[in-house]
Amino acid sequence: MIYDLHSHTTASDGSLSPAELVQRAVERRVDVFAITDHDTTDGLQEGHETIAEMQLPLTLINGVEVSTNWQNHEIHVVGLNVDIANPALQAFLAEQRNKREERAVEMGNRLAKARIIGAYDGAKALAGDASITRSHFAQYLVEQGVENTFQNVFKRFLAKGKTGYVPPNWATIEQTIEIIHQSGGQAVLAHPLQYKLSTKWFKRLLTAFAEAGGDAMEVGQPQQGITERTQLATYARDYNLSGSVGSDFHRPSSWTELGRNLYIPKDCTPVWSSWPEIDTKRVSTAEQSA
Incomplete structure (x- = not known):
């Protein structure tokens, strides 16, 4: 079975609607799929409804x-496996989105000072x-011709220390x-190599994450080499964390593509264990989210 447990829709900063995304997951032969938008669960209902209406073979x-x-x-x-009806979770996510809005306003102000x-x-x-x-800022700046790629926008304007x-x-x-945990879910450290921490600081992060009750870390991503994957699986075992996979x-x-090159080394315990x-028929869990 192919698992892909990290993806985004237009409910946050993805380019595909939830309906389009679950259909693409099926096209890419994904069996078990997670929509994990930034600080919101708003895309999940549409995803579940699409799977049910089209009878897609996707959990x-x-x-x-x-x-x-x-x-x-x-x-x-x-x-993962959060209860989207949990009031405490939704209040927490609403506060996160308020912080996003405040940050975005200030980003706009700083970019304006840079003309x-x-x-x-x-x-x-x-x-x-x-x-x-x-x-969204990167997309706008590319559309305005300020830079020609997302990566260049981040390097020049939006990365830490930039304008x-x-x-x-x-x-x-x-x-x-x-x-x-209050919402019944599992906490997974996302794309751990993207933070570009030294080995010393990475181990500190894993220690803090594990001591706070973290459950798993992502050990498999599409662009990853075997050495990186093996090393992350070793860290997961050392810190008593399960392994997860996701295309982001x-x-x-x-x-990057849904379901591509996503696997966990055999000596690492999968988060889904x-x-x-x-269900072998891979029926959608829509009824569980109702």
């Missing part, structure tokens, strides 16, 4: 990706009803793991 897991602040680093934690006028309004228009993210960067005021890892899909591209047995 959809309720998920969310939460931005946290740890030692002045922005660390992302994915919640890039209208960036906030442009990014807000692109986000629509979704939570505004740096990706448009605003330090986030996210929740702590401890607060995030606690609320995920945002939009169709040449370097504690889940109820997946």
Whole structure:
């Protein structure tokens, strides 16, 4: 079975609607799939409804990706199998989205001082009803011809220390793991190599995450080499964490795709090993989210 437990829709900064995304997952032969939008669960209902209406052979897991602040680093934690009706979870996510909005306004102000006028309004228009993210700013700046790629926009304007960067005021890892657990979910450290920490600081992060009750870490992503995957699996075992996999899909591209190259080394315990047995008919879990 192919698992892909990290993806995004237009409910946050993805380019595909939930309906389009679950259909693409099926096309890519994914069996078990999680939608994990940034600080919102708004896309899940449409995903479940599409699977039910089209009778798609896909099990959809309720998920969310939460931005946290740890030692002045922005660390992302994915919640899997969360109860989206949990009042405490929804209140927590609403506060996170308020923080996103405040940060976005300040980013717009800083870019305006750099003579890039209208960036906030442009990014807000692109986000629509979704939570505004740096990706929306990057998309707007590319469309305006300021730079020609997302990567160049981040390097020049939106990365830490650059003109448009605003330090986030996210929740702590401890607060995030606690609320995920309160909603019945599992807390997964997302894309651990993207933080570009030294080995010393990475081990500190894993220690803090494990001590706060974290359940798993992502050990498999599409672009990953065998050495990186093996090393992450070793770290997962050393810190008593399960392993998860995810494409972190945002939009169709040449370097990442749903379900591509997603596997866990045999000596690493999968995060789904504690889940109820997946039905062999791969029926959607829509009824569980109702």
